[in-house]
Amino acid sequence: MSAITHHIPDAMLAAYAAGTLPHAFSVVVASHISLCDQCRTALGAHQAVGGLVLEGADSVGVSGNLKTDILAQLDDPYTPEPMYDRLGIYPGPVTKVLKGGEPRWKTLGMGVRQDILSASREGSVRLLYIPPGQAVPDHSHNGLELTLVLQGSFSDETGRFGVGDLEIGDESLHHTPTADAGDPCICLAATDAPLRFNAFMPRLLQPLFKI
Amino acid sequence: MISLSVEYTRTRSLQFEMSRSESKPLPPKNTELSDQTIWMLAVRDERDKAAFAELFDFFAPRLKGFIMRSGTSSAQAEEIVQDVMLTVWRKAPMFDPHRAQVSAWIYQIARNRHIDIRRKENRPVPEELIEDPGTEPDASQIMAMQQEAGQLKQALAQLNTKQREMIEKAYLGDLTHQQISEQTGLPLGTIKSRIRLGLERLRRELKGLR
Ligand SMILES: [Zn+2]
Numbered sequence: 001m002s003a004i005t006h007h008i009p010d011a012m013l014a015a016y017a018a019g020t021l022p023h024a025f026s027v028v029v030a031s032h033i034s035l036c037d038q039c040r041t042a043l044g045a046h047q048a049v050g051g052l053v054l055e056g057a058d059s060v061g062v063s064g065n066l067k068t069d070i071l072a073q074l075d076d077p078y079t080p081e082p083m084y085d086r087l088g089i090y091p092g093p094v095t096k097v098l099k100g101g102e103p104r105w106k107t108l109g110m111g112v113r114q115d116i117l118s119a120s121r122e123g124s125v126r127l128l129y130i131p132p133g134q135a136v137p138d139h140s141h142n143g144l145e146l147t148l149v150l151q152g153s154f155s156d157e158t159g160r161f162g163v164g165d166l167e168i169g170d171e172s173l174h175h176t177p178t179a180d181a182g183d184p185c186i187c188l189a190a191t192d193a194p195l196r197f198n199a200f201m202p203r204l205l206q207p208l209f210k211i
Numbered sequence: 212m213i214s215l216s217v218e219y220t221r222t223r224s225l226q227f228e229m230s231r232s233e234s235k236p237l238p239p240k241n242t243e244l245s246d247q248t249i250w251m252l253a254v255r256d257e258r259d260k261a262a263f264a265e266l267f268d269f270f271a272p273r274l275k276g277f278i279m280r281s282g283t284s285s286a287q288a289e290e291i292v293q294d295v296m297l298t299v300w301r302k303a304p305m306f307d308p309h310r311a312q313v314s315a316w317i318y319q320i321a322r323n324r325h326i327d328i329r330r331k332e333n334r335p336v337p338e339e340l341i342e343d344p345g346t347e348p349d350a351s352q353i354m355a356m357q358q359e360a361g362q363l364k365q366a367l368a369q370l371n372t373k374q375r376e377m378i379e380k381a382y383l384g385d386l387t388h389q390q391i392s393e394q395t396g397l398p399l400g401t402i403k404s405r406i407r408l409g410l411e412r413l414r415r416e417l418k419g420l421r
Contacts, residue, residue, distance in 0.1 A: 014381055014395075015388030017319065019326040019334065030335040037410055040337065044310055044406040045399040050382040051314030052364050054321065059272035060279055066289055067267050070296050074260060078301065085338060092338035 004164035008032055008039045010046075017046040024123035024190035027093050028146040028166070031188055034091035035164040089150045089163075094127075094188060103127050110134060123192040130154065130179040130187070143193030145169040147177075152185035154178060245357060247313040255303040256344075266313075267296055274321055280383055281325075291328065295321045305341055308353045309409035312360045322384065346416050352409055359405040363397065370396050 008016075008029055015021045016029045033040045084096035097117045105113040111131040118125055123143075130136055132152070146168055153162040156175040161167050169175065179185035244252075247269060253262035271292050278288040298320050306316050326334045367375065374396045381391045 009393060010395075010399075011391040011393050012388045014391050015386070017322065018382050018384040018386075019322040020384050020387055023330065023334070027335045030337045033337040037407070037414070041403050041407045041410055042399075043337075044315070044410075045403045046382075047315040047319050048312060048360055048363060048402055048406075049367070049378065049395075049397060049399075050318035050322065051312050051316070052360070052367055053379050053382045054270075054273055054277050054318045055314045055364075056367075057273045057277035057280065060276040060285070060288075062271050062275055062289060062292060066271065066293065067264065070267065070293055071260060071264065073297060074263070074300055080301070081333065083339065093335040096333075096335070 003162060004036050004038070006159075006161060006165040006167060007036065008042070008166060009168070010042065013039065013043050014046045014049075017043060017050055022123045022190075022192050023120075024118065024125040024192065025144075025146055027097065027117065027125045028148050028188055028190045030093040031091040031150075032148050032164065032166050034086070034093060089186060091150070094150075097125075105129060112136065123190060125188065125190040128185075128187045128189050130177075130185045132179050132181045132184060135176050135178040142171070143191060145189060145191040147190075148188045150186045150188055152183040153180045154185045154187070155180055244353065245313075248308055248353070248357065251303070251306055251313045251316075252308065254300065255306050258303075263300060266299065270299075270314075270317055271296060274317070277321065277383070278325065281385060283325075291321070291324055294324045294328075298324065304344060305339055307340075307342060307409065307413060309349060309356060309412055310406050311409075312357065315360075318382075325384070340410075340413055340417065342413055342416055349412060352412060356405055356409060359402045363399075363402050366397055 012021065012025075012029065016026060021029060033043055084092045084100065086092055087095045087098075087100065090098065094117070103115040105115055105127075107113050111134055113129040114126050116124060116126040127150075128136070128147075130152075136154070146166060147161070148166050149161050149163050151163065153160060153165075154177045155161070156167075156177040158167070158173070158175060160180070161177075167177075247266065250259075250262040250265045250269075253259035254266065274292045274295055275285075275288045278291050279285065283291070295317065299317060302320070306313070323334055323336065367378065370378070377386075377392070378395055378397065380386050381395075
């Protein structure tokens, strides 16, 4: 765990605590925190600030029966939400989306595979499988992209990213991430806009692949 | 090694004996847990409904005010308060006073519920780290955590009005991450070190279980 060198910026952690990060990014942030005690700690600091804001909030009186209603429900039976633990290389928030199953890989060509975990107008999150030595097709970004390494590693113009490392790419980043030798590189990648692939996939096909 | 004699009674002046041989009593300020922590631990360890009622009295009106600040109706805010307080009762075993203040823990539950209701699905949360029930608490760490939160509260109070409003907006969920500045004006470094110690303690405990 001490090997993680690329972390979540503070502003993003604050937004995650407050719940304003887009859903796709939250999956990646929650996954990184599952692997990284430094960011789990930093999240705790933001929760502490949030707690102080809560403590300082103006009180608004609640209905007279709310307390008795709740007290009466304390012993009610309830089904706890299923908790998803890490499964192999996949952190809890990913196994939760996979509902405890295996990824359903779809081939993108050149040995690259993906499994789209969720996609909507506000962004998408997917797993990517990149064989060693293979470049992720040269892509530039419309919006923001978060990439968390779950297995193997990749390198690009900005450095090397190993298991647990988080790369944040935006419009200004034109990079060619390439999977390093060794295990295939498996990443969790989220974006708040469709990716524009510059090579290897005609743009017309993009809607088909939902990337 | 600090020897502890901890009784989670709902008295105002719960004392931690830092050492049995220690004859000098520590100043009360440093040896008293906050009411909220005492209530929360009574809920967690004793399933104490009277302590839960105290937590409700403290937090429910603040939660309602907090939730209504972001434009939620009074009726819906009360539904969320009900959800949050029931979650506090049910998830109490996950509360760890070595790493968090009660208000911080409840804050996150409240934000999560708010988002869940808006999106109609559970928001992604990190893997939970849960201590074995009955693990001996570390009083000095709990006290230090509380003091650190007190320092942070002072720092927050000393910010200028504009800075404080930005922070309130950010943590109420009124700002996007692009709008939140990396520079909040709050010194988060020391509370991070303290939380880190609490996390390391938990990691040791969890390792010991295996
Ligand atoms: Zn990190």
